[in-house]
């Protein structure tokens with residue numbers, strides 16, 4: 001028996017990185033997956049990988065900043081699988097042009113708040129009525145270590161991820177009445193394709209070498225005191241699996257730091 005048997009999981013931004021790894025992990029435990037990514041080719045590639053591994057996956061090209069597209073997509077997921085029980089909001093990320101409040105170009109604000117915060121808000125808004133109709137389930141949102149401490153120079157991303165923490169707590173405080181839990185994950189540095197590219201690490205460097213190199217390069221966020229602060233997408237997919245499954249039924253409104261303790265000591 002799989003840990004996600006009977007679940008129908010809608011994952012935004014699952015064309016790459018943490019979302020993709022989460023789609024594969026949850027499918028391997030029996031969940032039916034819907035991948036929603038702005039890049040339809042990437043969404044299809046994830047779905048192909050899930051199906052090749054023996055899972056079930058629907059891929060959709062969806063921009064999470066567009067409420068109408070999201071609404072259509074969640075209906076397609078319900079039509080395909082008969083219900084929707086889980087939402088995992090992975091679409092998001094910081095951009096290189098982000099900067100401190102006095103320096104940043106306000107175009108970065110429009111892009112990042114729109115994608116990370118508004119996109120998460122809209123996905124919850126469109127999915128929750130369907131999760132309620134299914135009798136309840138779980139929402140997993142993505143914040144970041146940068147929202148748990150004050151030393152990241154990208155202030156727009158930090159503000160967006162701080163908003164996601166408060167939104168998650170508000171969701172938890174309202175939708176328990178509908179048997180829905182909402183939690184957030186705050187990763188450290190996760191070596192997705194995007195992050196490898198940003199820090200100049202080749203895609204084919206093996207995970208352990210990549211983690212060691214990234215740990216040396218990123219002393220600003222995680223240093224030798226936090227040897228577990230750099231990871232790979234599968235590390236976070238394991239946390240997603242736990243929060244999405246009924247194994248976490250006592251966990252609601254939590255922000256789970258997955259950053260090697262960087263925000264704690």
Ligand SMILES: NC(=O)c1ccc[n+]([C@@H]2O[C@H](COP(=O)([O-])OP(=O)(O)OC[C@H]3O[C@@H](n4cnc5c(N)ncnc54)[C@H](O)[C@@H]3O)[C@@H](O)[C@H]2O)c1
Nearest residue numbers: 013015016017018038063064092093142144189190192194
């Ligand atoms: N990678 C990290 O180090 C890290 C650290 C902390 C938090 N996070 C957060 O985790 C989440 C996943 O990050 P990741 O690094 O796996 O991302 P990623 O860049 O690897 O993947 C993001 C996916 O989202 C898609 N996307 C972009 N805009 C979209 C839109 N408007 N609508 C739908 N899809 C869209 C992209 O096509 C891409 O496939 C993000 O919210 C990110 O902020 C990541």
